[in-house]
Amino acid sequence: MSAAAGIPAPAVRAVGLCSGWGTGVAALPADACAAAGGRSLVGLGRPAVQGERFRRATRECLWALAAVEAMLEDGRAERAAIAGERTALLFVSAAVYGASNRAFIEGTGGGTHFAYTAPAVVPAEAAIEYRLRGPSVLFIGGAPAALRAIWYAATLLAARACDRALVLGVETFEECADLYARARRRTAPPLVEAAACLWLEPGDGRLVLQSARGRSRGDGARRLGEMLAVGPLAEVALRRHAGYSDPLADPLGLTGAWRGEVTNLIFTKGAG
Amino acid sequence: MSRPERVAVVAAGVTTPIGQDLDAFWSSLLTGASGISSIERFPVADLRVGRGGEIKKLTRIKRWDRVPDCRATRLLVSAADELIAQVPLGPATVEPSRLAVVVGTALGGVEEGERALAGEGPRRRLRGALYDSPGDNLTRWLGARGPALTVSTACASGATALGIGAEMLRQGQADLVVAGGYDILCRFVMRGFDALRSLTRDEVRPFDKRRSGLLLGEAAALVLLARETDAGRAPLGYLLGHASTGDGSHISAPDPEGRGLERAARLALAEAGVGPDDVDFVSAHGTATPLNDRIETAVLKRLLGPRAPSVPVNSIKATMGHTMGAAATLEAIMCLLAGRHGQIPPTRHLEVPDPECDLDYVPGTARAARPRLSLSTSLGFGGCNGALVLESA
Numbered sequence: 001m002s003a004a005a006g007i008p009a010p011a012v013r014a015v016g017l018c019s020g021w022g023t024g025v026a027a028l029p030a031d032a033c034a035a036a037g038g039r040s041l042v043g044l045g046r047p048a049v050q051g052e053r054f055r056r057a058t059r060e061c062l063w064a065l066a067a068v069e070a071m072l073e074d075g076r077a078e079r080a081a082i083a084g085e086r087t088a089l090l091f092v093s094a095a096v097y098g099a100s101n102r103a104f105i106e107g108t109g110g111g112t113h114f115a116y117t118a119p120a121v122v123p124a125e126a127a128i129e130y131r132l133r134g135p136s137v138l139f140i141g142g143a144p145a146a147l148r149a150i151w152y153a154a155t156l157l158a159a160r161a162c163d164r165a166l167v168l169g170v171e172t173f174e175e176c177a178d179l180y181a182r183a184r185r186r187t188a189p190p191l192v193e194a195a196a197c198l199w200l201e202p203g204d205g206r207l208v209l210q211s212a213r214g215r216s217r218g219d220g221a222r223r224l225g226e227m228l229a230v231g232p233l234a235e236v237a238l239r240r241h242a243g244y245s246d247p248l249a250d251p252l253g254l255t256g257a258w259r260g261e262v263t264n265l266i267f268t269k270g271a272g
Numbered sequence: 273m274s275r276p277e278r279v280a281v282v283a284a285g286v287t288t289p290i291g292q293d294l295d296a297f298w299s300s301l302l303t304g305a306s307g308i309s310s311i312e313r314f315p316v317a318d319l320r321v322g323r324g325g326e327i328k329k330l331t332r333i334k335r336w337d338r339v340p341d342c343r344a345t346r347l348l349v350s351a352a353d354e355l356i357a358q359v360p361l362g363p364a365t366v367e368p369s370r371l372a373v374v375v376g377t378a379l380g381g382v383e384e385g386e387r388a389l390a391g392e393g394p395r396r397r398l399r400g401a402l403y404d405s406p407g408d409n410l411t412r413w414l415g416a417r418g419p420a421l422t423v424s425t426a427c428a429s430g431a432t433a434l435g436i437g438a439e440m441l442r443q444g445q446a447d448l449v450v451a452g453g454y455d456i457l458c459r460f461v462m463r464g465f466d467a468l469r470s471l472t473r474d475e476v477r478p479f480d481k482r483r484s485g486l487l488l489g490e491a492a493a494l495v496l497l498a499r500e501t502d503a504g505r506a507p508l509g510y511l512l513g514h515a516s517t518g519d520g521s522h523i524s525a526p527d528p529e530g531r532g533l534e535r536a537a538r539l540a541l542a543e544a545g546v547g548p549d550d551v552d553f554v555s556a557h558g559t560a561t562p563l564n565d566r567i568e569t570a571v572l573k574r575l576l577g578p579r580a581p582s583v584p585v586n587s588i589k590a591t592m593g594h595t596m597g598a599a600a601t602l603e604a605i606m607c608l609l610a611g612r613h614g615q616i617p618p619t620r621h622l623e624v625p626d627p628e629c630d631l632d633y634v635p636g637t638a639r640a641a642r643p644r645l646s647l648s649t650s651l652g653f654g655g656c657n658g659a660l661v662l663e664s665a
Contacts, residue, residue, distance in 0.1 A: 085535055089518055094402070097403065098401075101382055101401070102385070102389065105382075105386050105389050106389065112467070112468075114464035114465075115468070116523070117382075117460075117464065118378065118424075119403065120425055120426045120654025120656050121523045121653060121654045123518070124518065124519075124520075124523050124655050127520035127655060128521065128522070130520075131520050133517070133518060133531070134518070134535075135515060135516060135517050135518075135539065136425070136516055136517055137423060137432055137436065137516050138423060138424045138425055140404045140422040140424050141421065148419075148421060152439070159543070161515070161543075179398055182395060183398065183399065209443075209445060211418065211419045211445070212369065213417045259408050259420070261419065261420060263419070
């Protein structure tokens with residue numbers, strides 16, 4: 001493991017989760033393979049979002065909005081509480097751009113669709129809708145990207161570059177289902193479309209990010225299905241729902257693996 | 273709280289339409305050699321504009337045995353080859369688990385997706401279409417076993433990657449970081465910008481009254497970052513500050529007042545511990561679209577205040593096109609080379625002043641000046657903004 005100095009850890013104010021299993025944490029299964037009943041992909045469909053502005057928006061953009069809305073509901077907060085330049089938005093995904101890129105390559109999207117092929121447009125729709133105008137970065141990759149985004153959120157909070165940070169993740173697979181079917185093992189946990197958003201604020205304790213080359217056991221994917229970058233965010237949602245006071249910390253921190261890199265986000269009690 | 277240790281830019285490597293090493297790149301910037309040509313690598317006959325900054329042949333590496341048949345990867349590897357020619361990155365220099373890689377891109381491996389969906393080559397090519405595939409390939413080629421990240425803030429990605437890499441060093445997550453950006457010209461992106469009518473049939477004329485749009489280019493640019501104490505005696509310079517922000521305004525156009533860009537610049541200056549009065553030179557995004565150049569000018573006037581007319585500002589995009597994910601890294605390297613060589617490259621094709629763009633854009637020929645502190649600004653789709661504050665050695 002490469003060592004890393006700790007930084008003040010953030011606290012989780014709220015979490016929003018939408019997944020192919022249903023709305024919120026209560027819908028998550030105990031065993032993804034059993035719950036999938038032989039399906040290799042558990043889809044989310046298209047959320048019902050009203051408004052002319054969203055006429056052209058892609059499904060993944062709308063799920064980004066739905067995740068932020070679910071987070072506000074969990075935090076019993078109004079939109080005004082997150083609006084403005086003191087809110088950072090960190091976006092994570094491994095594959096969210098697949099659908100729009102494929103549509104543009106195959107000519108089904110039209111010229112104006114091109115802008116939607118940029119991964120940055122997915123969080124941008126949320127930023128526009130909720131007037132999020134602070135620091136913003138997109139981390140591309142699987143579960144470690146989400147852990148890296150939480151780390152960067154903590155860094156921004158510690159530097160007082162923002163007062164709160166949202167870590168937003170979206171993964172959709174349906175439009176490329178045939179391509180994934182060729183690439184994945186039949187015994188692998190199902191791909192589960194999901195969108196989640198964490199609301200982080202300054203907290204107590206320290207946070208350490210470590211990474212090493214190797215393999216992870218993949219317990220999260222066995223339970224929830226393969227949510228790629230959204231997986232760790234769903235884990236945090238589960239812990240919050242289970243009543244842990246420090247969902248980032250309890251019980252042992254968060255682990256994610258991707259492309260041979262295993263990343264651990266470790267929380268320790270103590271002075272922030 | 274004590275200030276964090278400074279991050280040094282130890283070395284750099286570039287693959288561009290105007291040169292495939294730092295010397296050629298710098299010389300072309302100064303002399304005004306053009307990297308713009310008719311695109312030959314893929315069909316463009318059906319597009320309004322078929323020109324761009326295309327690299328006709330990768331000349332630096334002769335054998336590609338260990339490198340996937342992916343153009344984005346090969347541009348990155350070519351830039352990395354120049355980097356490691358200056359600082360070998362073997363176990364004698366750095367423990368592989370302490371070497372991190374952070375790359376930024378607007379397009380990732382999308383051309384691999386285009387090729388696979390067209391039935392060209394094996395289906396496994398699809399795996400290369402993931403945005404982080406070229407970065408992963410670079411990590412393997414370098415033998416790095418530390419953290420490997422891909423960030424994507426559209427055309428500001430090359431700035432974000434440097435900023436994240438510097439933060440990893442400050443927090444002790446790595447001892448050396450290879451950071452930078454890349455993107456290639458492919459049919460996907462040419463079709464897209466053509467459809468948006470963003471491409472010009474004229475020359476690219478940043479800040480000129482007649483400016484009518486951009487041309488795209490392809491490039492890879494990498495820097496080797498280290499904490500100052502590990503940097504050796506002759507770094508290129510220092511990365512003092514970074515910020516990436518979102519406009520929250522429009523999915524493809526910048527905020528009409530450039531508020532997000534201004535926030536990025538102010539945050540980057542604050543991280544650097546300097547003020548606008550310390551800025552000697554600005555490398556602008558300068559795409560030559562009517563909106564971008566006007567907004568950027570307004571932001572710089574607000575930021576620099578009464579000093580604005582006397583601070584040189586340039587754009588190098590007329591020389592090789594807008595290289596998207598590579599652009600901000602190339603421009604950061606240019607800032608450091610300007611300080612080293614005492615010359616600021618000109619903004620090419622700027623001939624007719626625009627009353628709305630009334631700063632000193634270094635038109636015509638290179639300017640003899642040795643900027644110590646530079647600000648580099650970038651913008652991209654999704655309301656992405658990036659700012660870097662650099663200090664020459």
